[in-house]
Amino acid sequence: MRHTLLALTLSLFCSASLADPQDWARAWPDTDFETTVIDDWSEIMSGGPPKDGIPALTDPGFLPAADETRIAGREPVITVEIAGETPRAYPIRYLTWHEIVNDVVGGRPIAVTFCPLCNSGITFDRRTEAGVLEFGVSGKLRHSDMVMYDRQTESWWQQALGEAIVGELTGMELDRLPTWMESWDEFIARNPDGLVMDEPAYPRDYGRNPYVKYDSSTRPFLYRGENPPHGIPPLVRVVAIDGQAWPLTRLAEEGRIEEAGYVLSWSAGQASALDTALIADARDVGTVRVRDEQGADVPHDVMFAFAFHAFWPDGHWMLGN
Template identity: 70%
Template sequence: MRLISFITAVFLSASMALASPEFWKFEWPDTDFENTSVERWVEIISGGPPKDGIPAIDDPSFEPAAGKVGLDPLEPVITLEIEGETPRAYPIRYLTWHEIVNDQVGDIPVAVTFCPLCNSGITFDRRIPQGTLSFGVSGKLRNSDMIMYDRQTESWWQQAIGEAIVGDLNGTELDTLPSWMESWQVFLARNPDGLVMQEPNFPRRYGANPYVRYDTSSRPFLYSGENPPHHIPPLVRVVRVGDAAWPLTRLAEAGELTEKGITFTWTAGQASALDTQRIGDGRDVGNVRVRDAEGNDLPHDVMFAFAFHAFWPEGDWMLGN
C-alpha cells in the first residue's frame, strides 16, 4: 500500500487543484497578489486542507527528555541546540500532522517546520526587520512543498527556501538556524538533560504515518515538475547545504566526508518517517550531522531530490564522480 486513505482523500480534494489569484482573493482578502515573485501560477495548487486545516502549533509545552515515554528509539526528531539554552527535540510524529511549530528559545523566536511531501525539515528565526512573525499552514503547495503564511501580513512563504513569494513581504528572506533530524535515542543519549515537545492537544494519530511507502514511490505526490538530472530517482534523499546537494546514499557509504569545507558525518539508526504506517518501524535512513571547518553545525536540509531540483534548478549535484 503506497498511501493510506487520508492521502487518497487529499488527492481527490486536489482535483480542483489549479486555481488563480482571482479565485484566491476571496479566500485570502488581505493578501496582496499583485506583489509576487511567482511567474507561473500553475505551480501553486491546493493540497486539500484549507487555510489552517493543518493547524500550526503555538507556544508548545515541553517536558524533560529523560522522563519522556511513548517515543520509539529510532523515530526521528528535529533537534535544535542553541548556545546557552537547553537542547530541544521536536518529534516528527507531531510535525507530520502540524508542519509548523512557533516556539521561543531564549531570546530567539523560531519556527520549526516539516514538509512531509518533500521531507524538508528546516528551522527559521521568525524575526525580520519589520518585526516578529508567526506562521500558519496555507493549505497550498508549490512543487509539492508547503506554502506557509504569516499571520501579520498574510504573505505567502515557500518553506523550502524560507522566502516570501506573495504579498507585502514578497522577497523577504528568513534566517535559517542550524537544526537537524536524528533519532530520538541519539538525541537522548547526547542530551539526557534536554527537553522534548509534549504531545499537542489535538485528535491526531500521533506516531502514525499518513504517507505510507511514500518515499519509495516512483513519483512525488502532487508534483508535475521535472525529475532530477543524472538519472537520480526523484524520491532519493539529498543533503542540501546552500545551493549544493549531496546524495544521502553517498554519505552513508562514506561515513564521513569533507567537501567544500563542509564535513558530513553519517551514522546508522534513524527510521524514515515516510515508510511504514508506524513511524518508528520505518527503514533505517541514518543520522547526518553537517559542520564547518571549525566544527560548528551548519544550516542544512535533508530533502528529496525532486524538491532540490525544483527550487535550485542550477544547483550543484555533489555526486563524487
C-alpha cells in the same frame, strides 16, 4: 483508497490548471496578490486541507526528556541546540500533523518546520525587518512543498526556501538555524537533561505516518516538474546546502565526506518518517550532521531530490568520482 487518491489528485490538478488569485482572495482578503515572484500561478495548488486545516502550533509545552515514554528510540526528532539554552527535541510524530511549531528559545523566536511531501525539516528565526512573525499552514503547495503564511501580513512563504513569494513581504528571506534531524535515542544520549515537546492536545494519531511507503514511491505526490538529473530517483534524499546537493546514497556509503568547505557525516539508527504506517517500525535512513571545517554546525536540509531540483534547477550535484 487507491481510487480515492486518484480522484483527489485529478481534482487538484484540474483546480491547479485554473489557479487564479481572484478565487483565493475570498479566503485571503488581506494577502496582496499583486506583489509576487510567481510568474505561473498554476505552480500553486491546493494540498487538500484549507487554510489552517493543518493547525500550526504556538508556544508548545515541554517536558524533561528523561520523563518521555511515548517516543520510540529510532523515531526522528528535530534538534534545536542554542548556546546557553537547554537543548530541545521536536518529534516528527507531531510535526507530521502540524508542520510548523512557533516557539521561543532563550528569547529567540523560531519556527520549526517539516514538510512531509518533501521531507524538508528546517528551523527559521522568526525575527525580520517587518518584526517578529508567526507562521501558519496555508494549505497550498508549490512543487509539492508547503506554502506557509505569516499571520501579521498574510504573505505566503516557501518553506524549502524560507522566502516570501506572495504578498507584502515578497522577497524577504528568513534566517536559518543550524538544526538537524536525528533519532530520539541520539538526542537523549547526548542531552539526558534536555527538553522534548509534549504531545499536542489535538485528536491526531501521533506516531503514525499518513504517507505510507511514500519515500519508496517512483513519483512524488502532486508534483508536475522535472525529475532530477543524472538518473537520480526523485524520492532519494539529498543533503542540501547553499545550492549544492549530496545524495544520501553516496554519503551513507562513504560515511564521511569533506568537500566544498563542509564536513558531512552519516550514522545509522534513525527511522524514516515516510515509510511504514508506524514510524517506529520504519526502515533506517540514518542521521546526517553537517559542520564547517572548524566544527561548527551548519544550516542544511535533508530533502528529496525532486524538491532540490525544483527549487535549485541550476544547483550543483555533488556526485563524487
